[in-house]
Amino acid sequence: MDLGTTSPLTTTPALDRRTMFKAAGITGLAVAATPAAEAFAAPSAPNPNLDPFDLSFEVVRRQRPVDLVAKGFVQLRDRFERDHEPYERLSPTGSRGTIEFGPRRLRVSGTSPFFALFRSQTRQRAPYAAVVVDVAARGTGQGTVMSGLVKDADDYVVAWYDGAAGTVGIDVSVGGTVQTLGTVQADLQRPFRLGFGLTSTTVVALVDDGSGFRPLVKGNLNGILDLRRPALLAQYRNGFGARAASGAVVLDGVVAGYFGQLGLRDPHLVTRADGTPYIKDNLAYLTFTQAGLGFFETAHWGVWTMDVRTFELKQVANLFFQRDGNNTVLGDHAGHIVLDEANDRWIIANSTWGDFTGESVQVNYLTLPKRRSPLRGVHVLRTRKLPLPTTQLPSAAVGQWDPHLVRIRRRWYVGFVNARAFFNFYPALARSRPGDDFTDLRLVGADDAKVETEGPVLQKFGERWYVMASNGDASPAAIKGQYPVYDLTMKQVGRLDAPHPTNIPWPMVIPVPLRNRRTRWLMVTFNGTQLNEDLLGYGTHGDLIVMRAERDTRGHQFPPMRG
Missing domain, CATH: 2.115.10 (Tachylectin-2; Chain A)
Structure with missing residues (x-):
């Protein structure tokens, strides 16, 4: 990757x-x-x-x-060969869907609406983080994929792509109350990569559909969530997620670590x-x-x-x-x-x-x-x-x-x-x-x-x-x-x-x-x-x-x- x-x-x-x-x-x-x-x-x-x-x-x-995740400072790299990463599996809606790991994929599916968040055990010691998921060509094109930082089912900050609406955005959930910091239209063809970048209080959603990462949405956490505070940041882990009304969302991999540089x-x-x-x-x-x-x-x-x-x-x-x-x-x-x-x-x-x-x-x-x-x-x-x-x-x-x-x-x-x-x-x-x-x-x-x-x-x-x-x-x-x-x-x-x-x-x-x-x-x-x-x-x-x-x-x- x-x-x-x-x-x-x-x-x-x-x-x-x-x-x-x-x-x-x-x-x-x-x-x-x-x-x-x-x-x-x-x-x-x-x-x-x-x-x-x-x-x-x-x-x-x-x-x-130019590196979204700093070379040499990767905290998480998973190609989903098997269920070997001890992810905490969460759901803000109470329905995680059916989760299947491997070979070389993570498949989340259901015949009814599902919302699954995966919280890893890895984190950064400073609010300079990047998380990237590989979205597979397989699966429904109507689902939503997410990458970012996750504390629990009610607290997270993620970049997302909604295939049904054709939009990229940034969500912050604090205590179950979700704020959307911004959205933009983006008609993406799978496979592509969805990136989340955090530098201090600034959050950016980025996508790479074959020509390198480009930023699409920018937001700021000021007054909402201050991850510059060490005790609060320590509760958040590198994570990602998937949701859909039905069908399957398939991911090929995830990598996360310290933000690199532009x-x-x-x-x-x-x-x-x-x-x-x-x-x-x-x-x-x-x-x-x-x-x-x-x-x-x-x-x-x-x-x-x-x-x-x-x-x-x-x-x-x-x-x-x-x-x-x-x-x-x-x-x-x-x-x-x-x-x-x-x-x-x-x-x-x-x-x-x-x-x-x-x-x-x-x-x-x-x-x-x-x-x-x-x-x-x-x-x-x-x-x-x-x-x-x-x-x-x-x-x-x-x-x-x-x-x-x-x-x-x-x-x-x-x-x-x-x-x-x-x-x-x-x-x-x-x-x-x-x-x-x-x-x-x-x-x-x-x-x-x-x-x-x-x-x-x-x-x-x-x-x-x-x-x-x-x-x-x-x-x-x-x-x-x-x-x-x-x-x-x-x-x-x-x-x-x-x-x-x-x-x-x-x-x-x-x-x-x-x-x-x-x-x-x-x-x-x-x-x-x-x-x-x-x-x-x-x-x-x-x-x-x-x-x-x-x-x-x-x-x-x-x-x-x-x-």
């Missing part, structure tokens, strides 16, 4: 000046093999005079993983405290904001690996959050994970977009013992506010986001975005005193002349550290579409030479140590391409874009990671 695509999308990068000069000779924009990372020679010091302006980046890959954005390399890229066995570990089924609050955060040779992506962790004083489980995102080995801990900092209402956003953080790695599995983590020195900034702020942390010569530096209004924002930099922790910060500086500049990334080139950001579409024409580069006093010293996709792409530069004592420079970013914006609205971007510098540089910018 294929629930998504990960194939690269074709793209034609805009010609920059270097591309124009080299057009006759460029043939290497396909993936080039990176020397294997295993058999490194002794680390070699980088060119001390290297700076960001010595590099020119070109697009080498554009791809968009796009990836806000790429951030996992690093050690000194900025060393977390790259093991040719796999760079990055966090991404995984686009949900609507605006920012429907997205969530995940950890992915990217092969630095082939750029193949694989999700390895799902991260969800609760905040001090609030047990609601949210999909906060847009942040940075740091392995601080000197203090035997992980530092996780992100932005509180998970319940965004347009009022405020802040940077939150937590620390974990090193033994509790956040880079694998599913985690629900509790955060608190990171005290940033915003009172020292020259303009009133309504929010901060996009943190990046690095320790440079016994001082913690934290880059972040400061917003004077939504959405009018600029990059800022804070640092600690020598020996103090990252929670005790003082303002270094900010570029408050900017009006739409975010995604600050700290990166070392040669012997010097720089802050890089991105000027969005609302920036003045003279600087729109540029990546400004600052020194550690937040004085702009130039701009990065790289294509600038739409939206506000983060300049996530990754120095990859090669075994020939050289460094390959990659850059991972994203664009603003939406999926199904007419129904889902803004927030489903973007395409993931990988760039590579036109040349490798001498020495290792950071030594290869060991252990």
Whole structure:
């Protein structure tokens, strides 16, 4: 049961000046093999005079993983070979019909009206779920099939298709009272797949009748059922159902698990405290904001690996959050994970977009013992506010986001975005005193002349550290579409030479140590391409874009990671 695509999308990068000069000779924009990372020679010091302006980046890959159920995070997969899944069989009407499992089908039938719900033993720990049923070609075309989350016969939330009426919809039943959140006409030919997607409070019904999933109905659970509350969500299980006036409804399979993503954005390399890229066995570990089924609050955060040779992506962790004083489980995102080995801990900092209402956003953080790695599995983590020195900034702020942390010569530096209004924002930099922790910060500086500049990334080139950001579409024409580069006093010293996709792409530069004592420079970013914006609205971007510098540089910018 294929629930998504990960194939690269074709793209034609805009010609920059270097591309124009080299057009006759460029043939290497396909993936080039990176020397294997295993058999490194002794680390070699980088060119001390290297700076960001010595590099020119070109697009080498554009791809968009789209998954309704996240690969690697499937909780239930059943092809109905036999009655081996311990489903609880429920009926809101008291008549379940005749239920027959196998071979490779589930048949629910009756000569009079029936309504059967099947509640599995599987569930998700966060309100980011997807359930898909395969509707067989066999059986009556007049029945109704359902997929979603089930608590009991009186409490469920499901997407459904009614073959008799030719409609797709979403129902929520609370205490036996059913509310229909929306319907749409859809003349589907069996076989097809019916999908249910939940991201935070947003529910979507999707269908796939041979050309991939497309969303048809969108609803919201606000004021009806808050599955962000852990105690309530724990009562719901992945489920599905069938009903008809008579005849038989036949299903070929079901799969359920954590919701995947419609796009990836806000790429951030996992690093050690000194900025060393977390790259093991040719796999760079990055966090991404995984686009949900609507605006920012429907997205969530995940950890992915990217092969630095082939750029193949694989999700390895799902991260969800609760905040001090609030047990609601949210999909906060847009942040940075740091392995601080000197203090035997992980530092996780992100932005509180998970319940965004347009009022405020802040940077939150937590620390974990090193033994509790956040880079694998599913985690629900509790955060608190990171005290940033915003009172020292020259303009009133309504929010901060996009943190990046690095320790440079016994001082913690934290880059972040400061917003004077939504959405009018600029990059800022804070640092600690020598020996103090990252929670005790003082303002270094900010570029408050900017009006739409975010995604600050700290990166070392040669012997010097720089802050890089991105000027969005609302920036003045003279600087729109540029990546400004600052020194550690937040004085702009130039701009990065790289294509600038739409939206506000983060300049996530990754120095990859090669075994020939050289460094390959990659850059991972994203664009603003939406999926199904007419129904889902803004927030489903973007395409993931990988760039590579036109040349490798001498020495290792950071030594290869060991252990």
